[in-house]
Amino acid sequence: MARAARGATLDLAETTVLLQARGDDLRTLMGHAARVRDAGLEAAGRPGVVTYSPKVFIPLTRLCRDRCHYCTFVETPAQAAREGREPYLSPDEVIAIATQGAALGCAEALFTLGDRPEDRWPEARQWLDEKGYDSTLDYVRAMAVRVLEETGLLPHLNPGVMSWEEINRLKPVSPSMGMMLETTSERLFTEKGQPHFGSPDKNPAVRLRVLEDAGRLSVPFTTGLLVGIGETVAERAESLFTLRRVARQYGHVQEVIIQNFRAKPDTAMRGVDDLGLEDYLAAVAVARLVLGPRMRIQAPPNLVDLSECRDLLAAGVDDWGGVSPLTPDHVNPERPWPSLDTLREVTAEAGFSLTPRLTVHPEYARAGEPWIDPRVRPHVAALADETGLLRDGVRPVGLPWQEPDLGADAGAWGRTDLHETIDTTGRTADRRGDFSDVYGDWALLREEVASATAPERLSSDVRAALAQAERDPRGLTDAHALALFTADGTDLDEVRRLADAMRREVNGDDVTYVLNRNINFTNVCYTGCRFCAFAQRRTDADAYSLSLDQVADRAEEAWRLGATEVCMQGGIDPEMPGTAYFDIAAAVKRRVPEMHVHAYSPMEVVNGAARTGLTIHDWLLKAKESGLDTIPGTAAEILDDDVRWILTKGKLPTSAWVEVVTSAHRLGIRSSATMMYGHVDRPDHWVTHLRVLQRIQDETGGFTEFVPLPFVHTSAPIYLAGVARPGPSLRDNLAVHAAARILLHGRIDHVQTSWVKLGVEGTRLMLQSGCDDLGGTLMEETISRMAGSEHGSAKTVAELAEIAAGIGRPLRQRTTTYGEVPARA
Numbered sequence: 022m023a024r025a026a027r028g029a030t031l032d033l034a035e036t037t038v039l040l041q042a043r044g045d046d047l048r049t050l051m052g053h054a055a056r057v058r059d060a061g062l063e064a065a066g067r068p069g070v071v072t073y074s075p076k077v078f079i080p081l082t083r084l085c086r087d088r089c090h091y092c093t094f095v096e097t098p099a100q101a102a103r104e105g106r107e108p109y110l111s112p113d114e115v116i117a118i119a120t121q122g123a124a125l126g127c128a129e130a131l132f133t134l135g136d137r138p139e140d141r142w143p144e145a146r147q148w149l150d151e152k153g154y155d156s157t158l159d160y161v162r163a164m165a166v167r168v169l170e171e172t173g174l175l176p177h178l179n180p181g182v183m184s185w186e187e188i189n190r191l192k193p194v195s196p197s198m199g200m201m202l203e204t205t206s207e208r209l210f211t212e213k214g215q216p217h218f219g220s221p222d223k224n225p226a227v228r229l230r231v232l233e234d235a236g237r238l239s240v241p242f243t244t245g246l247l248v249g250i251g252e253t254v255a256e257r258a259e260s261l262f263t264l265r266r267v268a269r270q271y272g273h274v275q276e277v278i279i280q281n282f283r284a285k286p287d288t289a290m291r292g293v294d295d296l297g298l299e300d301y302l303a304a305v306a307v308a309r310l311v312l313g314p315r316m317r318i319q320a321p322p323n324l325v326d327l328s329e330c331r332d333l334l335a336a337g338v339d340d341w342g343g344v345s346p347l348t349p350d351h352v353n354p355e356r357p358w359p360s361l362d363t364l365r366e367v368t369a370e371a372g373f374s375l376t377p378r379l380t381v382h383p384e385y386a387r388a389g390e391p392w393i394d395p396r397v398r399p400h401v402a403a404l405a406d407e408t409g410l411l412r413d414g415v416r417p418v419g420l421p422w423q424e425p426d427l428g429a430d431a432g433a434w435g436r437t438d439l440h441e442t443i444d445t446t447g448r449t450a451d452r453r454g455d456f457s458d459v460y461g462d463w464a465l466l467r468e469e470v471a472s473a474t475a476p477e478r479l480s481s482d483v484r485a486a487l488a489q490a491e492r493d494p495r496g497l498t499d500a501h502a503l504a505l506f507t508a509d510g511t512d513l514d515e516v517r518r519l520a521d522a523m524r525r526e527v528n529g530d531d532v533t534y535v536l537n538r539n540i541n542f543t544n545v546c547y548t549g550c551r552f553c554a555f556a557q558r559r560t561d562a563d564a565y566s567l568s569l570d571q572v573a574d575r576a577e578e579a580w581r582l583g584a585t586e587v588c589m590q591g592g593i594d595p596e597m598p599g600t601a602y603f604d605i606a607a608a609v610k611r612r613v614p615e616m617h618v619h620a621y622s623p624m625e626v627v628n629g630a631a632r633t634g635l636t637i638h639d640w641l642l643k644a645k646e647s648g649l650d651t652i653p654g655t656a657a658e659i660l661d662d663d664v665r666w667i668l669t670k671g672k673l674p675t676s677a678w679v680e681v682v683t684s685a686h687r688l689g690i691r692s693s694a695t696m697m698y699g700h701v702d703r704p705d706h707w708v709t710h711l712r713v714l715q716r717i718q719d720e721t722g723g724f725t726e727f728v729p730l731p732f733v734h735t736s737a738p739i740y741l742a743g744v745a746r747p748g749p750s751l752r753d754n755l756a757v758h759a760a761a762r763i764l765l766h767g768r769i770d771h772v773q774t775s776w777v778k779l780g781v782e783g784t785r786l787m788l789q790s791g792c793d794d795l796g797g798t799l800m801e802e803t804i805s806r807m808a809g810s811e812h813g814s815a816k817t818v819a820e821l822a823e824i825a826a827g828i829g830r831p832l833r834q835r836t837t838t839y840g841e842v843p844a845r846a
């Protein structure tokens with residue numbers, strides 16, 4: 022208690038003790054918590070203000086695949102039929118509720134529903150099929166759009182467990198979302214008889230993943246704990262610390278609800294005692310102390326008596342959550358909302374004023390991007406005052422939801438040109454000057470490689486791996502692969518020798534290249550990748566977005582200079598119209614019909630699908646019809662989510678990357694495959710990555726090449742923060758390129774080396790370690806240059822020929838898919 026009084030950071034043991042405070046100790050604890058709350062309100066610019074959200078409750082469906090032992094919200098299809106209800110509210114019923122709420126001054130439409138009922142109930146699946154919806158979440162999205170357009174209420178979506186992709190797709194239709202964590206107690210989920218046993222969506226690990234994914238996608242999120250369902254005091258403390266960790270890591274948790282268990286008749290837990298008031302107050306006060314002054318702490322005012330609302334305020338609460346003048350609390354229908362007049366009176370008696378807010382809390386409403394998607398920003402702005410709270414006297418009015426299409430000149434989206442000039446050879450004039458090779462004196466390093474002192478005989482694990490590779494590379498085990506990736510000295514020489522022999526067997530001695538141009542059509546990006554120095558906020562001085570005409574001009578210029586391909590990628594700009602990807606490809610094809618369009622990373626594909634409401638398959642099909650020929654297999658980084666979440670904040674998980682490239686391959690859209698290494702990864706992660714590529718190639722045969730990409734650390738935030746190492750070593754580069762050739766032998770014929778990242782001498786070494794391709798001339802390569810690459814942003818054909826000639830190999834131009842380049846008329 023003394024440490025709490027001093028404002029010291031509490032540890033888990035101290036928190037567990039304080040959760041047991043009773044009597045005078047509890048009152049003292051509540052006083053400390055109240056002072057922390059008051060300091061937070063003062064810092065937020067609204068001292069003495071307790072907020073609530075005027076809302077309507079839209080119970081879209083009461084069906085659920087879970088079987089929580091305390092729930093009365095959920096029903097079976099038979100129960101619904103007996104009472105004359107369809108499995109889902111109809112669109113007319115949804116709009117009727119929202120319209121009445123808007124007339125009464127509500128600003129929030131809270132969508133609450135069971136988790137994925139179609140997975141358990143055939144009646145739910147049949148209803149969705151008959152109405153033309155792929156899933157319950159598809160229906161949620163459609164109804165959120167209708168509510169925005171027809172009533173102006175702001176949807177707050179609370180559909181339970183969602184995947185990263187689903188959260189990404191719902192963000193454009195909702196300024197905030199929510200899901201109670203409830204508890205991190207595995208015991209309550211795994212043990213028979215416990216409240217979450219038999220409920221797949223109540224697995225704490227699954228719910229925590231949803232909470233983290235929402236953070237990665239910058240979604241203002243409401244979560245909380247359900248206290249008194251059988252968890253121990255220690256488990257309660259652990260749950261609070263988990264919430265604190267996630268909130269601090271991503272900054273997206275806008276409020277934490279501390280909800281007390283109330284036993285309900287006709288449930289398995291009907292005989293369990295309600296959570297005692299002192300237990301509840303201690304949980305609220307400790308939550309305030311653990312989560313700090315900036316967190317909004319909510320307690321539902323209908324789950325306690327009115328006199329106890331005063332106690333909750335004394336314990337550090339600063340928000341009452343959603344209160345409806347129209348609809349009951351469908352989750353707790355036996356507990357009616359207090360009238361707003363009564364709640365205002367009780368709040369005033371405690372020394373506070375009661376003020377309405379939006380479903381999204383003021384800090385996020387004011388901040389805008391990346392928290393608020395541009396498509397719902399006008400709806401938020403229509404209801405928010407200058408502080409981000411609900412504007413006094415405003416009544417919601419429906420507003421169009423869809424973004425404007427990208428016009429012929431890109432309208433307001435394409436605003437500024439690149440801060441670069443193109444000289445008459447088509448090369449980007451790099452204003453940063455000349456740089457030496459990042460590895461220093463390559464000639465000395467090559468001598469070291471040639472004369473490295475090493476054991477006279479190969480190590481047994483490398484010898485075994487090489488023997489298996491020569492017999493049958495497909496039979497290489499993970500242990501074999503790890504031996505190849507970690508080889509050094511003489512071992513590495515032999516790995517390189519075999520890799521180069523395999524290269525010669527498949528491709529001969531030709532070194533190939535594609536004459537192409539990179540067009541990075543925007544550098545505005547809000548995904549928050551920690552390795553990227555390319556991305557800019559819209560307000561940054563170096564931010565740009567090219568118009569359709571500017572993109573087409575660059576493609577036409579490249580064609581005149583002999584290019585056969587444009588490689589087009591850009592940042593994930595939330596203001597970019599949903600049709601932009603299609604329109605950009607079509608603009609190039611209209612201007613230069615024979616140009617090969619190699620465009621859109623899997624991250625861009627997922628973003629485009631989310632923004633247009635199409636499936637990945639349908640989006641890719643539309644892109645192909647618009648002129649897309651192949652896609653770059655970038656955004657792969659390392660195909661291991663443990664590594665990906667360190668590197669990125671909002672980028673897609675491995676499963677989504679796999680879905681995009683396999684869907685593309687099935688549509689005849691081939692792709693490259695990349696791996697960025699040398700940051701926070703290990704050789705075992707490289708093995709995992711290549712295993713994923715092997716499985717995809719065995720299934721689709723769609724990869725044209727594998728491109729290892731050494732991490733360029735110079736300006737990368739993750740390196741500057743001291744998290745990542747300064748890129749791969751020379752040994753790493755040689756081992757990755759050589760081992761990749763061996764592990765992909767018979768599957769992916771071409772292994773490319775990046776002259777942008779490795780320089781001339783580094784590229785030559787990789788060409789002697791199993792690589793056969795130099796990639797493109799580029800003419801314009803912004804991403805690596807912004808990251809600190811020191812090897813220029815373009816190469817002429819003569820310069821590429823010099824690279825190959827330096828190791829006695831001929832140079833040959835190819836198409837994007839490694840065909841012969843047709844002669845031009």
